[in-house]
Amino acid sequence: MPQSRKPIWSSNVALLAAALGGLSAGVLLYLVGGRGSAEFVWGFATLPVLLSLLVQIITSLRRGDAGLDIIAALSMAAALAFGEPLAANVVALMYAGGQFLENYAERRARHEMTALLGRVARTAMKHDGDGLREVAIETIEPGDRLLIRQGEVLPVDGTIASDSAVIDTSALTGESLPVTILRDGEALSGTTAVEKPFDLVALRPAADSAYAGIVRLVEMAQASKAPSVRLADRYALWFLAFTLLLSGGAWIWTGDPIRALAVLVVATPCPLILAAPVAIIAGISRAAKMGVLVKGGDALEALARARVAVLDKTGTLTHGHAELRDIWAAPGFEADEVLRLAASLDQASAHVMATALIDAARARDLRLSTPTDIQEQAGSGLVGSVDGRAVAVGGTNFARDQVRRDGRIAKPVFPGSTATIDVVVDGTLAGVLVLSDPLRDDAETVIQRLRKAGIDRIVLATGDRAAVARPLVAQLKLDELKADLSPQAKVDVVMAARAIGPVMMVGDGVNDSPALAVADVGVAMGARGAAASSQSADIVLMVDRLDRLADAIGIAHRSRRIALQSVLAGIGLSVVAMLFAALGYLQPLQGALLQEVIDVAVILNALRALRA
Template identity: 80%
Template sequence: MPQKRRPIWSSNVALLAAALGGLAAGLMLYFVGGRGSASFVWGFATLPVLLSLLVQIVTSLRRGDAGLDIIAALSMSAALIFREPLAANVVALMYAGGQFLENYAERRARLEMTALLGRVARTAMLHTADGLREVDIDSIKPGDRLLIRKGEVLPVDGRIASASAQIDTSALTGESMPVRLSADDEALSGMMGIGSSFDLIATRPAAESAYAGIVRLVEAAQQSKAPAVRMADRYALWFLALTLLLAGGAWIWSGDPIRALAVLVVATPCPLILAVPVAIIAGISRAAKLGVLVKGGDALEALGRARVAVLDKTGTLTHGHAELTDTWVAPTFDANEVLRLAASLDQASTHVMAQALIQAAHARSLQLSTPTEVDEMAGAGLSGVVDGRRVAVGGSAFAKSHITLPPNRVTPRFPSSTATIDVVVDGTLAGILVLSDPLRTDAASVIDRLRKAGIDRIVLATGDRAAVARPIVDQMRLDELRSDLSPQAKVDVVLAARAAGPVMMVGDGVNDAPALAVADVGVAMGARGAAASSESADVVLLVDRLDRLADAIGISHRSAKIALQSVVVGLGLSILAMIAAALGYLPPLQGALLQEAIDVAVILNALRALRG
């Protein structure tokens, strides 16, 4: 996190200033005839960098890590021992400059991620009986009415309570154009009001809001270490051995210790440990700018390796904005009362179908009650008490387990492309609510892009009936349909799919969380998805656009390609320079300058992953 990185940044600046100041002061003394004083200044300016480096090496060795920092320490020490203080000072400057550049590059690459952390609201204006009062956001409860003024960041998730609101969603979605929301539309914390002031009804506490979850995910992502970085650490040990062997061989073969020094100098530091982390972090930041939060380098690399995609239907291939299109009610029941009871109970659920019923009830101006004794079975349904009546809402199998009195007439059949929700009241099937949720307009093009990005097999895994999901599979030309799935069954589908390669699971609901957790890379539709799925996933789409998933896979491929390119070219140039130094064609001073140029080049090349 930025707060923890400031001391490192400050120490890098101090070491760079000491090395650069010593080099400049020594050169001034040298040119005015004070060669002995110049040598002393160069040697003295090397010591802070060398001592700092030795402390880092000891700390790393205690953790069991060993890397190319050892070469830097050896080259500075050898230069001082063999009375090459100017070379020692240049190596110190090169090392401190490399650390400064790497830290700067990481800070630049993390810019989009850390920008998210800086938008956390601390207070809000609460409507009270006595007027407006500024309160801490931790005290906000669902149902509180807040005033959002122009330029303020929404502190919690809520629904617009004014006629309209002009919103900037760019921090969460990457969309540059503002959005106009109408009364009762959902607005997420982290968005910014850019028009006239408006009222917001809080729907979640601040700690459970979308933005609070995003901040937690960003902090976790910033602490992760990519497999490619760990791989680079292992290769760094081999490079260390090669460097020492070549330096020792040059000394023995020529009898000149300066050749060994030149080899050490030109190998300090190495593009292998500079380019990879910068390219990976740059890729993560690039994805964040497009509204895709990748929790770490391992998740970014896993995206690129995926060969099988397991997709949920509702909220993934569809928008998850189901609409109530038809209603059947049993005799003695009223259609509005059945909807009111179902919507009242569904206030305790985050499922997209539950939200659809709530919106339908609000559209009919029905007064919802607070449910009690709620028990939810993820992906199946929920039961509870509403106004003293025992209510169960869910799929037909779930509803049957709550029916004690058989229906007194045959229930109708509905089109297979629709979804139905059974409502059981006091043991009787009171009604069936029919909802439809059309495909996303870009779903077909996204499927094509996924295949071009290397996804060989695409499976639709849904809790819906086969009759509902089959038309989607046929229309999208997917490879397999698995329907009527419980959360555990989705886990089994993901595990079975691994036979064809690494698996990417994409979902948005609570029932998807276990499958997201066991997949090689889990992707949550986090714009409106459940908090549980976002916490379980490795990648969260902050914008409600499936095409950004294909963008993220492309970013993964490009970041890996740039990292590999930087390593191969940088290592190749370093090894050629080491051979030239061993043969006596590259003195220590010129070698240090050449290696610094190589390091700068690979870091700048790695930063290309920030661009599209």
């Protein structure tokens, strides 16, 4: 049964109603003595299901797909031909019910994703002069001050402009408890205010906010291939051949066509083979609840099979933004004063490094002064006056040009730093600000969990310098480092790793997109990562938490294990029942009822994947 074969929801309901209604009406007619009428009703109720199934089989065969649906069609057709309409009706009910359950399970899985779409705010209360004005979120611009009332969904990403705010982040992170964010802390769109109102200063337009990006990912996933995966189809050809041989052999051996019919009926595993999709879809649903968007059952299976992990560094193992790690102050200068002068000057710059310095100075409660006489050399550095002192900040080459000959001072080496910023005051090297991209707090734990989950080799693939990445490799005990990589070089790393086993690539930037696309399963850090990487990936972490990757792998392993258990147990029980039917111990109607019991048992087993 191919993945793409799924009747629409209304068709499933109609087929189920026809089969169930016909069975019920036939039973009533039989009880009042109308056996002929009952058999006619049972046969008539089977036809819509049989015809629908035949159309699907023909469509599948044209694509070269052959599944176990053929056995269901043969058993219904043979039951009608051999005068066993009740057995045919029971098989039709079993098949239609299975289709209904599959569609219902998939709708439930998609509900976990589409529930996000209903949380998009449409308007917001904006401070306008001395009052408030309701505005459409499309008109909100960075810097606008908004009032967020209790129970409202934050329309844009922003910083808290009140003393504090209590936020429910469960829609994005899955965390059950609200979090308290203090003044100047960042709050993401899509979260909910749960206590007193507060003011929010917009950081970016609604279309560029975190929640809008998540909504786009959800819509893209809905447009992608259906998440239903039929593991049973991998065994379809041999099972179909075995069924036909056993059925035909029983007929030839005994001369009784009813024996052949009984084998076909018992072999009809239509709801049985839905057990695998139920387990896979349940896994996708659980992952979605945790903020992990899986774009299909194939992706979940690939995640479970992965044996090699190729990890990007910036934004994946690290937070993806620079932070002040250390300050080296030259003789005659204090560390805090070096930072204060540099941060004061950098207020005139929009560079990301400048933001890191300003944040670090504010965290230390340093008083920043207004700079004057500012001159910026793009990409190199900045000069100006702070409190009457000539200050320059920038890279080593830029700073060297600002230092007088008598102001030159030997400075130490800072291994493992992402960047260093020299600070020159009045022509003398005053100090060096050391920046680094900090490792995620949960990175070490996640690496350990990946190994326990069956990842045999972990490779760090980064565009950064080897000197920056090497300390991180040692700290996390990774197996291999590939540094100074171009996007094409990352692709080569993924392709080479396939010699060891299926490869999982994890990244967040545009430069990771080609590698995500060629990996057996690509995982994008979608909460803050580039849209291109999310589009190329099979799985998107919608929350900015690396530990959810380990959770997703655990879900994938369990769902696939339960799916395989259900398929193998179901087919095994069916084979045993088929042998009994071939030996004459089961009549067609008994076989249909027995197969129903088998199907229910394996589907109930598959539903275990819904539990944590």
